[in-house]
Amino acid sequence: MSDLxxxxxxxxxxxxxxxxxxMRAPLSIEGHGSKRGLLRPVQAARGxxxxxxxxxxxxxxxxxxxxxxxxxPLPEIExxxxxxxxxxxPEPPDTRGVFGAELPAxxxxxxxxxxxxxxRITAGAMRDHLLGIRFVNGMGEVVRxxxxxxxxxxxxxLCKLLAGSHGTLGVMTEVTMKVLPAARASATLAIAVPDLxxxxxxxxxxxxxxxxxxxxxxxxxxxGPVALLRLEDFPDFVAYRAGxxxxxxxxxxxxxxxxxxxxxxxxxxxxxxxxxxxxxAIWRISIRPSAAPAVAAALQAxxxxxxxxxxxxGLVWIAGxxxxxxxxxxxxxxxxxxxxxxxxxxxxxxRAAVPVLPEEAPALAAxxxxxxAALDPFGLFNPGRMRSSx
Amino acid sequence: MIALPPPKPEIxxxxxxxxxxxxxxxxxxxxxxxxxxxxxxxxDGLSAYRxxxxxxxxxxxxxxxxxxxxxxxxxxxxxxxxxxxxSLSGGALPLEDAVVIGMMRMNRILEIDFDxxxxxxxxxxxxxxxxxxxxxxxxxxAPDPSSQLACMIGGNVGMNSGGAHCLKYGVxxxxxxxxxxxxxxxxxxxxxxDHLDAAGYDWLGLMTGSEGMLGIVTEVTVxxxxxxxxxxAMLAAFKGTEIAGxxxxxxxxSGIIPVALEFMDKPCIHAxxxxxxxxxPLDAEAMLIIEVEGSVAxxxxxxxxxxxxxNRFDPISLKVATSAEESMAIWKGRKGAFGAxxxxxxxxxxxxxxxxxxxxxxxxxxxxxxxxxxxxxxxxVFHAGDGNLHPLIMFDANDASSFHKAxxxxxxxxxLCVEVGGCLTGxxxxxxxxxxxxxxxxxxxxxxxxxxxxxxxxxAWLLNPHKVFPLLDAA
Ligand SMILES: Cc1cc2nc3c(=O)[nH]c(=O)nc-3n(C[C@H](O)[C@H](O)[C@H](O)COP(=O)(O)OP(=O)(O)OC[C@H]3O[C@@H](n4cnc5c(N)ncnc54)[C@H](O)[C@@H]3O)c2cc1C
Numbered sequence: 089m090s091d092l093x094x095x096x097x098x099x100x101x102x103x104x105x106x107x108x109x110x111m112r113a114p115l116s117i118e119g120h121g122s123k124r125g126l127l128r129p130v131q132a133a134r135g136x137x138x139x140x141x142x143x144x145x146x147x148x149x150x151x152x153x154x155x156x157x158x159x160x161p162l163p164e165i166e167x168x169x170x171x172x173x174x175x176x177x178p179e180p181p182d183t184r185g186v187f188g189a190e191l192p193a194x195x196x197x198x199x200x201x202x203x204x205x206x207x208r209i210t211a212g213a214m215r216d217h218l219l220g221i222r223f224v225n226g227m228g229e230v231v232r233x234x235x236x237x238x239x240x241x242x243x244x245x246l247c248k249l250l251a252g253s254h255g256t257l258g259v260m261t262e263v264t265m266k267v268l269p270a271a272r273a274s275a276t277l278a279i280a281v282p283d284l285x286x287x288x289x290x291x292x293x294x295x296x297x298x299x300x301x302x303x304x305x306x307x308x309x310x311x312g313p314v315a316l317l318r319l320e321d322f323p324d325f326v327a328y329r330a331g332x333x334x335x336x337x338x339x340x341x342x343x344x345x346x347x348x349x350x351x352x353x354x355x356x357x358x359x360x361x362x363x364x365x366x367x368x369a370i371w372r373i374s375i376r377p378s379a380a381p382a383v384a385a386a387l388q389a390x391x392x393x394x395x396x397x398x399x400x401x402g403l404v405w406i407a408g409x410x411x412x413x414x415x416x417x418x419x420x421x422x423x424x425x426x427x428x429x430x431x432x433x434x435x436x437x438x439r440a441a442v443p444v445l446p447e448e449a450p451a452l453a454a455x456x457x458x459x460x461a462a463l464d465p466f467g468l469f470n471p472g473r474m475r476s477s478x
Numbered sequence: 479m480i481a482l483p484p485p486k487p488e489i490x491x492x493x494x495x496x497x498x499x500x501x502x503x504x505x506x507x508x509x510x511x512x513x514x515x516x517x518x519x520x521x522d523g524l525s526a527y528r529x530x531x532x533x534x535x536x537x538x539x540x541x542x543x544x545x546x547x548x549x550x551x552x553x554x555x556x557x558x559x560x561x562x563x564x565s566l567s568g569g570a571l572p573l574e575d576a577v578v579i580g581m582m583r584m585n586r587i588l589e590i591d592f593d594x595x596x597x598x599x600x601x602x603x604x605x606x607x608x609x610x611x612x613x614x615x616x617x618x619x620a621p622d623p624s625s626q627l628a629c630m631i632g633g634n635v636g637m638n639s640g641g642a643h644c645l646k647y648g649v650x651x652x653x654x655x656x657x658x659x660x661x662x663x664x665x666x667x668x669x670x671x672d673h674l675d676a677a678g679y680d681w682l683g684l685m686t687g688s689e690g691m692l693g694i695v696t697e698v699t700v701x702x703x704x705x706x707x708x709x710x711a712m713l714a715a716f717k718g719t720e721i722a723g724x725x726x727x728x729x730x731x732s733g734i735i736p737v738a739l740e741f742m743d744k745p746c747i748h749a750x751x752x753x754x755x756x757x758x759p760l761d762a763e764a765m766l767i768i769e770v771e772g773s774v775a776x777x778x779x780x781x782x783x784x785x786x787x788x789n790r791f792d793p794i795s796l797k798v799a800t801s802a803e804e805s806m807a808i809w810k811g812r813k814g815a816f817g818a819x820x821x822x823x824x825x826x827x828x829x830x831x832x833x834x835x836x837x838x839x840x841x842x843x844x845x846x847x848x849x850x851x852x853x854x855x856x857x858x859v860f861h862a863g864d865g866n867l868h869p870l871i872m873f874d875a876n877d878a879s880s881f882h883k884a885x886x887x888x889x890x891x892x893x894l895c896v897e898v899g900g901c902l903t904g905x906x907x908x909x910x911x912x913x914x915x916x917x918x919x920x921x922x923x924x925x926x927x928x929x930x931x932x933x934x935x936x937x938a939w940l941l942n943p944h945k946v947f948p949l950l951d952a953a
Contacts, residue, residue, distance in 0.1 A: 098771055150727040151835050151865070173733055202675065213675050215683055216652045231927050232920070237832040238864035239649065239904035241638045241687045242912075243946060244928045248651070248683025251674075269733035292593045298616070298707045325776050344758060374673040376594045402674055428676040445677040451665035458934035463927070474678070 091133065096140040096223065098230060098261040098268035104136055105259065105468065106228030112219035114471045117255035119159055119194030125187045125203060127444045129436045131472040137198050141261055144168055146236065151218065155264040155338055158196025165195055169382050175270040178214050179205035181357045186370060196260045202252030205357035206303035206318070208296065209399045211268070222251060225257075226464030236264050249459075255470045256478060257463040271320030274302070275330045276349035278317040284308070285381040288342035288401040290395040292317040292377060295400045297336060299329040305356045306397035315340065319351060354361060362396040364407035369434040371408075371418045375427030377401035383421045390417035410434045413441050422446065447475060453477075479882075480568075480910050482764060482852060483944050485575035489532070489555055496555060497533050503545045508583070512532040519578050521623075522563040522570040524824075524911055529560065531572035538583045540658060540666055540696040547694060550577055550665025556940050557662075559690040561602065561633025564625045566828050567909025569637060569689050573944055579694060581632050587611050588697065594802065596655055596672055597702050601632025601719040603750055605639075608700060613619040617702045620647035623905070624813060631681070632695045638687030640811075640905040643769075645863035648704070651686040658697035659685065672699055684931070689907050690942040692935040706771035711805040712781055712798040714788045715762035720839035722764035724779050724792045726862045727835065729768070729784055736770040736784070739863035742844065746819070746857035750811035750871070753818030758811055759795050766862065767812055769805070790928060815859050816821055816870070823855065823872030825881075829888050831895030832904035835865045844894055852887040852921045854880070866904035867895065887912045915950055920930065 093115075095101045108115050116130040118357050141157040144165065148154075149172040156165055162180065169175055180198045183189070196446030201220075204213040211217075223246075233246035234417040250257055277294070280286040284306065291304040294317040305316030317333065319326045334343045346352065355361055364370050375383060380401035387393035387406055391414045408414045415431065415438070422429040423446075431444040448456060460467075460478055471478070489496070496907045497511045510516055512534045521528045532555070537543045550557050554577035584600035585607070591597070592615050599608055605626040608619040622641035623629055629639070635657065640649040646682055647653070656670035670682040685692055716722040722741060729736065740760075742750065742765045751758040758765060764790075770780040781798050788796055788843050799805040811818070819826050833841050842858060849856045855872045873884035892902045892912065896919050902912045916925055931946055933939070 094703050130950070148836065150731045152730065153834075163646045202680070205674070208674065212648060212652050215680055216648060218737070220795055225927060229923050229927070231924050233924070233928075235832075235901050235919075237866075237900045237904070239640055239644070239832045239861070239866040240901045241905055241907055242901045242903050243908065243916065243925075244691075244931055245638070245651070245687050246928065246931070248680045248686075249727060249931075251683070252678075252680045257679075267734060269730075272733065293593065296704045298704055300706070322779070324779065325772065328773065328775065353896075374675055374677070376591070376596065378591070380918075399674060426671060427669065427673050428678075430677045447799060448678060449667055451661060452667045452669075452681070453661070455661065455667075455935055458937075459679070459931060462930035462934045 090168060092135040092137055094137045094140045096226070098141065101136070101138070101259055101261055102224045102228045103232055105224050105226065109226065109228060109466045112466055112470050117259050119197035119468050120161070120394045122187060122189035122193050123183055123190055123197060125385050125433055126201065127431070127474055128439050128472050129233065130168050130470050136259065137260065138261065145262065149174060152238060152262060152267055154267050155236060155262060156195050157262050158260045159194045162193045162195055162198060163300060169267055173270055174267045176217065176265060177207055177211035177268045178217060179207045179357055180214060181205050183358070185358055185360065197266070199251050199263050199361035200253065200260060202407060206353055206398055207272050208298070210302050213427055215248050217266045218247045218251050218263060221247050221250060221260050221264050222262040223258035223260045226466055234264065238266055254473050256473050257460065257469065273323035273326045273351060274318060274320040275326050276318045276352055277330060277333055277345045277435045278346055279337055279341045281313050282386050284313055286340055287313045288377055288380050288397070289313040290337055291317065293337055293340070294333060296452055297333060299317050299333055304351055304400040306401065307361045307372050308395055309321065316352065316356070318349065319457060356396070356398055359405045362405045362407050363394055367410065368407040369410035369414065369438065370432040371406040372430045372432050373404040373406065373418065373422045373427050375404065375422070375425040377404060379425035379427065380404060386421045386424070390414065410438050412438070412442060480642065480914055481949065482573060483949055485573065489575040496929055498554070499549055500533060500535055500546065503549060504535055506536060508536045508538065510536070514907065515773070515860045519560065519572060519580065521614060522568060524571070524909065525877065527568050527571050529572050529574060530589060531576050531793040532576045534578040534580055534582045536583050540562070540660065543579065543660045543696050543930060544666050544696050546577065546579060547630050547660050547662065550940060554938065556943060558942055559636065559694050561630035561636065561737045562604070564629045564633065565909055566830070566906045567903065567911040569909040569945060570908050571910050581630060581857065583611055583788040584696060592617060594672070595702055596699055598697060598699045599631055600697055602630050605629050605631060606633055612702050618705050619702055620653050621650050624816065631698045631700065634684055635695050635698060636688070637692045637905065637907040640737045640866070642740060642861065642890055645739055645861070645876060646735055647751045651683060652918060653701045654682055654686060654698065656699035657682060657685055657695050659693040659695055661693050662941045671697065683834070686840045687907070688947050689909065690760040691932050709769055709771045709775060709805065710781065710799050711767055711769045711808040712784065712796065713798050713808050714766045714768065715759040716764050716791060717792040717794060719764045719793050719842045722766055725766065725788055728787045728790065728844055730863065732783065734780060734871050736768050736863065737771050740767040741860035741862035742812065743858040745855065746859050749818040749822050749857055752813050753821055753888050753890060754811040754814050756807055756811035758875060762794050767808055787788050812859065819857050819870045819872065825873050825875040827873065827884050827888050829869045829871065829891050830866070830903045830906040832864070832866045832894045833895050833898050833899055833900035835862065837898040841867065841894060841898060845891055848887055848890055854887055865900065889915060895919045910945060
């Protein structure tokens with residue numbers, strides 16, 4: 089990008105947007121740009137970054153709330169939380185590895201992409217922990233929505249609408265998150281399962297147990313598939329539940345209890361076990377867990393897909409050749425499972441040529457276009473990012 | 479009193495024709511137009527407000543909802559969606575020129591899948607009905623509003639309802655996967671699905687809590703959860719509200735998030751005790767009900783930790799349930815709190831602001847002062863963990879000035895909630911009740927931004943047009 093505007097405060101963001109509006113000159117919106125390769129390439133000559141808007145503005149551990157300016161690097165927030173034994177529960181991934189980025193994600197970027205890690209299965213997604221936002225809309229106005237309290241249904245929930253909108257509806261300048269105590273202890277049951285279908289059933293058995301599983305992934309190691317179930321709580325609770333679960337799940341395969349498993353889950357979170365080659369495309373499919381074996385079989389047959397399952401089988405990470413044929417197979421597998429797909433990483437020409445997200449039904453697409461116009465009437469923000477038409 | 483938009487005279491004049499058209503779209507018994515039979519639909523849980531509608535329809539299928547919506551859209555007829563009508567903010571209040579779409583006949587459970595941990599239900603299934611359908615396998619649907627016996631999942635989506643256990647399990651929005659929606663134009667669309675985090679805009683999130691202004695929900699796919707091994711409650715009574723508030727902070731600060739953490743003040747303790755004989759300490763200024771989950775050993779361990787924390791705050795009494803029956807006894811008073819207040823006062827308004835929990839002592843002190851100033855009694859129950867306050871303002875509906883005073887008192891409490899950093903409503907919704915206070919929390923352009931989203935869904939403003947937003951001068 090030749091021209092990157094980096095305001096130092098919210099008023100600067102608003103001014104830059106108003107100026108862009110006056111010129112009808114679209115902007116690509118980013119934090120540190122660590123996920124620039126996600127979804128479609130943006131059709132804009134100039135960029136606007138929130139990286140100048142940094143700093144935690146409110147943190148009340150006993151009220152479980154933290155606010156930070158959008159450009160605050162995630163590691164800075166995680167370090168502040170760790171000092172009080174707290175965390176952002178959805179454990180957002182660090183996508184530097186996948187995208188080869190140098191700078192870490194900003195909190196604004198994580199919220200805007202609504203990316204959540206393994207704990208999403210029980211703790212909820214980033215959008216579930218988003219309490220409030222300040223954003224600049226396409227008219228250059230600063231708009232607040234939500235707030236800093238844990239329960240709030242006052243007016244329409246634009247927080248959830250902007251979370252996951254990939255910067256196409258507004259420029260978030262500050263976000264307020266619900267934060268939670270981090271568990272004192274954790275352990276992981278690793279079950280050597282005979283095949284993927286058995287593995288998904290084992291994950292399901294863990295998640296339908298009363299033991300509060302907080303991570304349920306399936307790794308397809310060279311030595312064979314391994315189902316992983318994480319427990320997190322006070323040490324004595326974890327020990328008790330690991331024992332109970334080990335007995336309950338023994339029928340699925342040999343169970344090993346791993347005491348120190350933080351690295352295992354960090355890797356799952358960041359899709360490391362997917363083993364994507366640098367030249368591979370990466371997709372994510374979200375489906376109901378019981379559909380995972382059929383999806384996996386279809387993709388392995390179509391292009392020898394490499395796979396990693398998370399969210400009890402409900403999230404399938406896929407790596408394979410960056411070809412339109414492979415993409416068509418992913419779209420078909422997602423559609424057959426009535427699920428949703430995201431082209432997560434691919435060379436820019438491919439991302440520009442194919443739908444990177446499922447198409448919406450015409451009636452919904454029409455509403456979507458009107459909602460976009462209500463927030464960004466001049467089409468300034470990230471044109472083309474999610475769909476060629478938006 | 480809050481004003482309703484003036485009815486459109488041309489619609490009132492066409493009433494017979496509109497009823498005939500609805501009768502052509504639906505079975506005869508699904509269209510109600512006689513005054514006597516429409517009477518039950520003239521109000522909801524905010525019974526001080528009443529308005530007879532033009533007609534009421536009770537569709538049984540999504541296709542019927544779509545047919546009615548398309549007709550109303552094409553003919554400029556306003557529509558008010560209604561679940562069980564338990565809204566405490568007047569969310570289901572009709573308009574004189576509006577057709578009420580009542581969802582109670584859409585009460586089928588369409589699918590239950592324990593392995594995938596989801597259920598697909600029609601919008602008129604009651605909240606408790608979902609749990610009842612899955613509890614034989616040890617599952618439950620988490621959000622549990624006190625009205626759960628009556629209120630419907632479609633209404634829960636409308637209001638993004640919470641419950642006593644949402645500190646751990648979240649509110650409605652956190653427990654949904656998908657919706658089937660009929661748009662104001664009468665199109666049928668699916669939002670979300672049977673999986674997590676469908677790609678694209680978060681329509682599911684926007685719809686939840688949109689108070690029936692963006693579309694009619696006909697089916698809901700919810701997450702169902704396996705219940706814990708067990709749960710147990712304890713009661714802790716303190717000499718002051720500030721002390722109880724500090725105990726709440728200390729519990730959460732210690733890294734324990736109980737499944738429920740409820741707070742009651744003295745007037746509320748007294749009202750509940752007189753009603754339920756739950757053994758509440760009458761000399762306490764404030765009382766907490768704390769519930770934990772897990773195996774018996776885990777419950778013991780958590781309750782010991784919490785007891786130890788409470789002991790640092792010089793409690794008047796601590797009572798830990800030793801059985802499910804004793805837990806139920808502890809909860810009995812709290813669950814009957816609204817009914818209990820109803821017995822000591824002919825009428826009450828239930829407020830619903832949220833505050834930062836650290837502001838609790840200050841806010842309770844101010845509410846006490848206002849109570850003296852307005853000459854009206856108030857009892858406070860409070861979801862302490864998340865700061866959601868429910869002051870119950872007692873008044874006499876037969877005395878108009880008493881009602882007006884109660885409304886003004888309630889308004890002052892909500893303004894106070896916003897002043898200290900909170901919001902107007904934590905779970906009951908804005909409805910008509912808090913509509914004219916929205917400017918306290920939002921600047922004009924912020925309300926306009928939200929209105930523009932409403933317009934994107936419903937350009938003609940036919941669906942619940944009198945809710946949530948202050949009426950524009952033009953309207
Ligand atoms: C005694 C009592 C206790 C309560 N306790 C709680 C509590 O603990 N927590 C809590 O959050 N609330 C509580 N409430 C408030 C109320 O029960 C909730 O708001 C509930 O979700 C309303 O559901 P309902 O089916 O009665 O909906 P209604 O009151 O009929 O409607 C609620 C709103 O949703 C809209 N709506 C209804 N159905 C649909 C649909 N299918 N599609 C689109 N829009 C629709 C309506 O237009 C209206 O705006 C309580 C109420 C009472 C009377």
